[in-house]
Amino acid sequence: MIYPITVYGDPLLRKVAQPIDKDFEGLNEFIENMFETMYHSDGVGLAAPQIGKSLRVFVVDASSAADEEPELEGFKKAFINPEILERTGDEWVMNEGCLSLPEIREDVSRPEHVKIKYLDENLEEHIEEYGGFAARVIQHEYDHLDGKLLIDHLNPLRKRLLKGKLTAITKGKVRTSYRIVLPGKK
Template identity: 85%
Template sequence: MIYPITVYGEPLLRKVAEPIAKNMDGLQQLIDDMFETMYHSDGVGLAAPQIGKSLRIFVIDASSAADDEPELEGFKKAFINPEILERRGDEWVMNEGCLSLPEIREDVSRPEFVKIKYMDENFVEHVEEYGGFAARVIQHEYDHLEGVLFIDYLSPLRKRMLKGKLTAISKGKVHPAYRIVIPGKK
């Protein structure tokens, strides 16, 4: 099932998401639906709050970056109840976008490496370290579970310059190639 994307202005995007219980009904279906929604929306990552669910899960398929980072070939994972244990390395800037902020792209600085603890879809715990593009996408999606958007990393001046675009998104005055949920309208 392809979900519509929850966009800027929806209060759920600013809340800390709830942990997932090990025996949650429909977990595999949710993961499958999140991947399907992400691919349909042309994303590389998707967090549950972006489909209107306050759950601590995100999915990533970073294999599109395998030309630049060969280790990302086949990198497709679900991260359940993740916890970032460490961020380290030099901060580096990359232009980021977000399905919940259609038509906005901005340069964001993030640490190069991340160490994360999470459960996979079988509730097997993993502690892994990632660098480069994978670390960036993990940090971006993890932020969604904490109620943080990439625009929160921008300077106050840059945020003021985006105010009109953000207002337009919150009123549904954008036209991405995927369905969205306009805040306050179901």
């Protein structure tokens, strides 16, 4: 099932998501649907709040970047109830986009490495460390679980310059290859 993407302006994107209960019914199907939605939308990551669900889960598939970072070959994972334990290394800037902010791409600075504790789709706990692009995608999706968007990493002037584009998104005046849900239209 392909979910529509919740876009900027919806208050759900600004809320801290709730942990998934261990007896969450249909968890594997939910995760499969998230991956399907992410692929359909040409994303490399997708967090549950982006599909209108206030749950602490996100999926990533950064294997498309394996040409530049060979360790990303087959890097496809679900992160349930994740907790970033540590962010380390130098801050580095990369141009990021977000399915919930269509037609907006901005340079965002993030730490190079991340250590994260999470449950996989079988509810087995892992503590892992990632660097480079994998760390960036994880931090971007994790932000969604805490009600943050990539624009929150921008300086006030840059945010003001984006105001027109952000207003257009809330009114549905954007082009996407995927279905979106406008604020207040669920």
